[in-house]
Amino acid sequence: MKEGGGRKQGAASPCAACKLLRRRCAQDCVFAPYFPSDEPQKFANVHKVFGASNVNKMLQDLPMHQRGDAVSSMVYEANARVRDPVYGCVGAISSLQQQIDVLQTQLALAQAEVAHLRLRQNRCFSNHGLRPTSPTDKSIFDMDMAVDQASYGGSMWS
Numbered sequence: 624m625k626e627g628g629g630r631k632q633g634a635a636s637p638c639a640a641c642k643l644l645r646r647r648c649a650q651d652c653v654f655a656p657y658f659p660s661d662e663p664q665k666f667a668n669v670h671k672v673f674g675a676s677n678v679n680k681m682l683q684d685l686p687m688h689q690r691g692d693a694v695s696s697m698v699y700e701a702n703a704r705v706r707d708p709v710y711g712c713v714g715a716i717s718s719l720q721q722q723i724d725v726l727q728t729q730l731a732l733a734q735a736e737v738a739h740l741r742l743r744q745n746r747c748f749s750n751h752g753l754r755p756t757s758p759t760d761k762s763i764f765d766m767d768m769a770v771d772q773a774s775y776g777g778s779m780w781s
């Protein structure tokens with residue numbers, strides 16, 4: 624006893640979800656658009672982590688145009704959970720959060736350094752009556768040395 628004849632469009636193989644659940648894939652199967660039969664692993668992980676009936680309910684509760692995104696995020700979460708049973712996708716989130724913290728600290732230090740160099744530069748210009756140019760990274764360092772030498776009594780400016 625194969626397919627009873629409920630499907631008229633000749634789609635012989637059930638979707639990956641119905642295949643795994645060993646049930647008949649109805650024509651209005653909620654899984655079929657997102658879990659094609661040629662990607663069995665995609666549903667397997669989602670089923671393992673969320674459970675087929677929960678996924679079914681979550682998709683039913685969403686409007687059609689949001690279901691694709693919901694499936695994508697569930698697949699991502701499920702795959703992350705299978706890879707990392709302890710932290711799942713929270714592992715990726717907290718790693719990114721740490722990177723943000725490190726980069727924000729670096730940015731704050733760089734901004735403080737820029738402010739510090741501008742201050743020294745301005746003091747230097749007002750001491751020597753020079754007009755500011757737009758310094759490149761290199762000339763900032765040259766300036767730094769010049770200021771250091773000036774403070775020991777020598778001057779590179781005249």
Ligand SMILES: [Zn+2]
Pocket residue numbers: 637638639640641642647648649652653654655
């Ligand atoms: Zn199906």
